[in-house]
Amino acid sequence: MCKHKKQRLSAMEAQTQIAIKMHELEMGLPSLDDLAPLTQSLIPPQLALAFGINPEPSRTPIDLNKAVHESYSSICHREENHSFEPPLRLLPRPDCSKTKRVESSGPKEGGGEDNGTGRAIKRPRLVWTPQLHQRFVDVIERLGIGKAVPKTIMEMMNVEGLTRENVASHLQKYRLYLKRMEGLSNESHSNPRQVPSLMDCDGFGPGPMLVQQPPPLHCNPPSLVPMPTVVGPLSGPYGLGPMGFPVAGSASPGYCGLESGALNMHWSRQRGAWGSGTLAYLQGWVLKGAAY
DNA sequence: CACTTAATAT
């Protein structure tokens, strides 16, 4: 009896503590008068020029409004898909010297930029991390491989600084990869006698002796459900496949684990199938006895 | 134009 009272009390205390903290926080915030409007550049153009910093693109209230709407609809879209992908940022921070410019508003990202000195700037070469590749694959699955073209993919991936060229290049490789996988599974059909030989362990995917059914899972995911993936150092002793996929054949158990969203295995509800290119890998996992 | 593909460069 007394216990309940105490619990209620402490709950209330916690509430008031939070309220107090919030109040303190708010007190610490600058007043409206102290804030610069978002339309105003944080760095005056002259100063930016003097230090060789990319001048900020000018933002009109319309730009801001647009940006807000874009963010909003982007969030809604993600909600619709039951997917929680925070907007991704390629670089820790837009670096002032030679990175890409990033602002969504204003003139398109396009063209050879210069940072005021008239010199063209080079963006650092993109590294397709598993997370990034994951997003890439997600988008392709939503679009369907037929409609997945560089521009659309780029837009849907919603990654700051990602270019169409980046995506096109990756897509080219991804398609080759898919083709290879197809070839493999066909071959296994027509020529079951063939021995997988190297295919199993050379880092290019599992061999042909695979079951054709999606493995039974304890749950059929509502939409997109992250599948078990390899975790650990990106270039560890387990093999990374052609697209940077982990390869079952060469994965050592010590490096296997469950981590949501790290790699490319998804159940596609639309198609009622494992995401393109992932089936064989998943089967590889199952055959290897990966537990989940 | 944007897209594909192959070849080549970094």
Add this chain to the structure above:
DNA sequence: AATATTAAGT
């Protein structure tokens, strides 16, 4: 080896 770039064709 992974990514970018280029060239040529649709």
